[in-house]
Amino acid sequence: MTETLQNPHRGTGLPTRQSETLPSRDATAVAKLLALCPAHADTPLCDMADLAATLGVQSFHIKDERSRMGLGSFKALGAAYAIAYDAARTEPTDWATALTGRTYVTASAGNHGMSVAAGARIFGAKAVIYLSHTVPQAFGKRLEAQGATVAWAGDDYEASMVAAQNAAQDNGWTLLSDSTWNGYEDSGYRVMEGYLQMASEAAAQLPDTPTHIFLQAGVGGLAAAVAAFARATWGDAPHITVVEPEAAPALIESIRAGQLVDTTGPVSDMGRLDCKTASMVALNGLAMDADSFVTISEQEAYDTVETLKSQGIASTPSGVAGVAAALLKRPDLPADARVLCFVSEGPEDA
Numbered sequence: 123m124t125e126t127l128q129n130p131h132r133g134t135g136l137p138t139r140q141s142e143t144l145p146s147r148d149a150t151a152v153a154k155l156l157a158l159c160p161a162h163a164d165t166p167l168c169d170m171a172d173l174a175a176t177l178g179v180q181s182f183h184i185k186d187e188r189s190r191m192g193l194g195s196f197k198a199l200g201a202a203y204a205i206a207y208d209a210a211r212t213e214p215t216d217w218a219t220a221l222t223g224r225t226y227v228t229a230s231a232g233n234h235g236m237s238v239a240a241g242a243r244i245f246g247a248k249a250v251i252y253l254s255h256t257v258p259q260a261f262g263k264r265l266e267a268q269g270a271t272v273a274w275a276g277d278d279y280e281a282s283m284v285a286a287q288n289a290a291q292d293n294g295w296t297l298l299s300d301s302t303w304n305g306y307e308d309s310g311y312r313v314m315e316g317y318l319q320m321a322s323e324a325a326a327q328l329p330d331t332p333t334h335i336f337l338q339a340g341v342g343g344l345a346a347a348v349a350a351f352a353r354a355t356w357g358d359a360p361h362i363t364v365v366e367p368e369a370a371p372a373l374i375e376s377i378r379a380g381q382l383v384d385t386t387g388p389v390s391d392m393g394r395l396d397c398k399t400a401s402m403v404a405l406n407g408l409a410m411d412a413d414s415f416v417t418i419s420e421q422e423a424y425d426t427v428e429t430l431k432s433q434g435i436a437s438t439p440s441g442v443a444g445v446a447a448a449l450l451k452r453p454d455l456p457a458d459a460r461v462l463c464f465v466s467e468g469p470e471d472a
Contacts, residue, residue, distance in 0.1 A: 124418055127378060127416070136382075140381075144406050148318070167323075168186050178457055180459060188465060194467060196233075196466045205242060221246050226297075230265075232440070243268060252273045253272060258470070273289070279396065303401075317344055325355050332359075335462045336461070337362065338395055338441075339400075341397045343404050345412070346408050363412070367418065369392075371387070376400050377408075414453055430465070436468065444464055
């Protein structure tokens with residue numbers, strides 16, 4: 123059953139925390155490092171006037187991440203940025219060999235693995251990506267085309283992450299997760315920091331301060347980074363809503379419990395959001411910054427895919443989840459609402 127939860131911890135944070143670390147709010151360092159990357163370019167902000175008229179709101183903008191650095195997803199800003207950060211610390215004379223001899227390993231339900239593979243290749247490192255057996259074989263081939271070694275382990279993302287952690291420990295590799303947990307913060311924090319770039323771009327592109335921001339969440343990295351930037355830039359002005367699949371309510375259940383909790387549920391077709399445990403640092407940030415948390419159904423996500431396709435934006439149920447909640451008016455939108463959403467990835471067959 124879908125639900126909406128008002129955040130009782132807004133402005134104060136969780137009463138019980140495993141860590142005091144909060145997401146970064148400063149996009150300056152990210153922009154400087156990305157400026158060195160020839161593949162980097164701003165992604166477009168789309169003025170969805172037809173959707174605004176349909177909803178009866180003042181404006182509706184979508185930040186379109188489908189073309190991000192040629193990788194088809196906002197995730198290009200995460201792991202690739204974290205690897206570039208590592209490369210910069212070596213003070214390289216040749217960026218292409220800055221990390222030669224180093225191997226990055228991770229688990230992925232989709233686009234994070236592509237970002238790790240691309241970042242490792244650019245700076246001379248190797249990448250090993252663990253995928254669960256529920257991930258399509260075609261995605262494994264896409265990773266191999268990026269130069270990564272693909273390993274298959276477990277029946278869900280959590281099981282593949284355990285395999286990646288074990289491989290890192292056994293082989294002396296660098297674990298680069300897009301999540302954070304007790305004892306593992308630094309790399310995941312840096313991945314989230316990379317996501318600040320799309321929020322910074324959106325702020326520069328928008329004609330007015332948004333009143334409502336809808337952010338889809340798996341482990342919560344995208345949502346936490348954008349929410350942190352929004353609060354630093356616009357203060358309390360926007361109402362920030364975090365959107366999850368009803369099959370994977372990791373954040374909403376943790377907010378309800380007042381602490382990080384594991385959840386269970388069926389496999390969601392919103393595969394990139396199908397995460398049963400939230401990122402510890404992302405949860406810390408969203409408990410401070412988000413106003414409400416909602417879940418959406420599989421059908422609601424698919425309906426939104428079709429709606430956006432008719433508007434010329436092809437994506438996936440994962441990529442449009444935030445838009446889905448906005449179109450469903452969870453929460454309600456007044457006539458003067460200025461809505462900001464993110465389409466986080468392109469179609470799987472792109």
